[in-house]
Amino acid sequence: MNAESLVKGGIAEHIFEILLEQSGYTVVRIGREGLLMGISRSQTGALNQSDSAGKITTAPSFAVFDKKGNRVTLLKVKFRSEKSRGRNISHGLKQLTNYWPEAALVLVTTVSPHFRVVLGEGQEVPVEEFFLQIKKETLAQGVGLVKKFL
Numbered sequence: 125m126n127a128e129s130l131v132k133g134g135i136a137e138h139i140f141e142i143l144l145e146q147s148g149y150t151v152v153r154i155g156r157e158g159l160l161m162g163i164s165r166s167q168t169g170a171l172n173q174s175d176s177a178g179k180i181t182t183a184p185s186f187a188v189f190d191k192k193g194n195r196v197t198l199l200k201v202k203f204r205s206e207k208s209r210g211r212n213i214s215h216g217l218k219q220l221t222n223y224w225p226e227a228a229l230v231l232v233t234t235v236s237p238h239f240r241v242v243l244g245e246g247q248e249v250p251v252e253e254f255f256l257q258i259k260k261e262t263l264a265q266g267v268g269l270v271k272k273f274l
Contacts, residue, residue, distance in 0.1 A: 129203075135273050136203035136232035137185055140239065143251075143266040147258045150189040154198075179223040191257065198227035203274060206234050217242055228254070238270045239263070 137155075144151050184198040200220050204213070217229050221244060229242040230251065239251035252258045 132205075132274055133201075133203045136270075137201045139266055139269045139273070140201050140230060140232055141186065142269070143239065143258065143262060144186075144188055144255065146262045146265070147255065148191045149255065149257060150193070152187045152189070153185065154187050155183055155185040155200075178219070182219050182223045184220070184224055184227045188255075198224060199230050200224075200227055201230045201232060203232050204234075205274075213242065214246055217244070217246060232270060232274070234270065234274055236267075238267045 141151050141153075182200070185201040186199045188197045188199055189195070200216075202213075202216065213229075213231070220227050220229055231240045231242060231248070232238060233240065237250040240248040241251055241254040242248050252260075252263055
């Protein structure tokens with residue numbers, strides 16, 4: 125993975141996090157970056173050889189709580205440009221749900237709809253059909269950020 129992809133992936137995560145927070149959801153970061161931050165380089169080899177490596181490296185990006193705190197959704201957020209749209213989506217979804225069956229995959233893309241939830245069967249739905257608290261104005265702001273920065 126090149127540096128540009130890493131940066132765009134991070135930007136996509138932040139834009140989606142802002143979209144959810146502005147819609148009234150509570151977002152907690154739990155992604156692999158946070159999980160791996162405390163592991164030293166010498167411990168990385170041992171981790172890669174363990175059964176836990178797959179679970180940690182496929183960890184969801186966020187735990188998202190609704191306004192009442194009654195529902196939590198685990199999400200893995202990925203950026204896909206128009207050129208790479210189909211690349212590894214089914215493989216990534218399979219890996220995610222293998223270790224995290226309750227998690228959903230969110231794609232942030234450069235084409236409309238810019239925010240999509242990929243369901244277990246690979247079916248994509250616009251994010252506002254999955255997260256009903258998202259308002260059109262907030263979604264439009266998120267789309268503006270995608271167009272500006274991605």
